[in-house]
Amino acid sequence: MEETTSKRKTKKWIILALVCVIALIGVCIWYFQFKRPHDIAVEDFNDAAAAVTEQNTELENTIADAQSILDSGEPPYDSATTDALTTAIADATAEMRDVPDIPDKTEDIINATNELLKPLDYSDTISDITAKQEALEISITQLKQVTNPSQDFIIQRLQDIDGVTGYQAVTEDHDPNGNLNKQGGYTAAVYFSSSAIDQNAVYGSDIVEKGTEGGGCVEVYASTEDAESRNTYLSAFDGAGFLDPGSHTVVGTVIIRTSSKLTATQQTDLTQKITDKLIEVQ
Structure with a gap:
């Protein structure tokens, strides 16, 4: 009777051990095949989004500076300088890369990250806006010089x-x-x-x-x-x-x-x- 009881206990421990092993395998499979890839995808997305946001911020600041000149309402000597800067700002705004909310699914996150990681360089756009802003500022000064000068x-x-x-x-x-x-x-x-x-x-x-x-x-x-x-x-x-x-x-x-x-x-x-x-x- 005692031997039978001992065998039963042993079987229970073996079953418990198997359950634990299976559970551990399941956890490992879930972590390494689902949780970890998802976390990595999230990290990669956030890094890519931060990099794009940083470049967007630089462009946004350039646009804001230029827009403030337009908003001042000061007339230029050559109205074409106003049109040129207005167009440059509109083009830059349209060119700015959108940073979406992070998707729920890992595959969608990876796809979104790949879009964010595409080459992005606003340097020419920023230079263009800056040049057109300077041209407008000069034109405004020019008109002031020929407005009731001494x-x-x-x-x-x-x-x-x-x-x-x-x-x-x-x-x-x-x-x-x-x-x-x-x-x-x-x-x-x-x-x-x-x-x-x-x-x-x-x-x-x-x-x-x-x-x-x-x-x-x-x-x-x-x-x-x-x-x-x-x-x-x-x-x-x-x-x-x-x-x-x-x-x-x-x-x-x-x-x-x-x-x-x-x-x-x-x-x-x-x-x-x-x-x-x-x-x-x-």
Whole structure:
């Protein structure tokens, strides 16, 4: 009887041991074939997601800086710079890689990780946005420079132009048009002489008295509306013989005028030289 009881106990221990072994094998199979691969997949996904997020953050910061310039509402000299930056930001936003929520299934996690691990380089995109942002910032500065600039600024820029041999600003006591500081009139007007014109053939005792015939004039207005109004007025005399005002071009709130004694090509070239100097960011 005791032997039978002993055998039964032995069988129970053997069965228990087998159950434990089977359970251990099951746990090992679950851990190594399911749990561990899943954990590794999760780790790999998180690492890949972090790497993409880091690059996305750099791009997002670049976009935010550029967008702040657009949001400032400050107008540029060249509106194309605003369009270029707006397009660059839109393209960059569309290009940004999405970081999805981690899937539930291991296979789906691996597939998502592989998508995240595809080559990603925003350096060209960031450089493009930065360049277009700088162009817009420069253009904004350029417009400020030609928005009711001071008389001294005009003189300083005229000094650097080839072919401009002299300059003289009007005063309230010496102003051929009598418009200085009057409502709708110019806030400054600087006449200049040109080496392309024989100054002895132009009537007047000084540059202001010789007027635009001696070379030209840069007239400054408080607003674009005032400048455009003056330009329209001058247009009424285009080609009117001795009343011909010469060429006249609005740049910001400035009107650049050149002598009717210059050829059309000379007028165009001189106007461009003056424009370039006025908008040059130094």
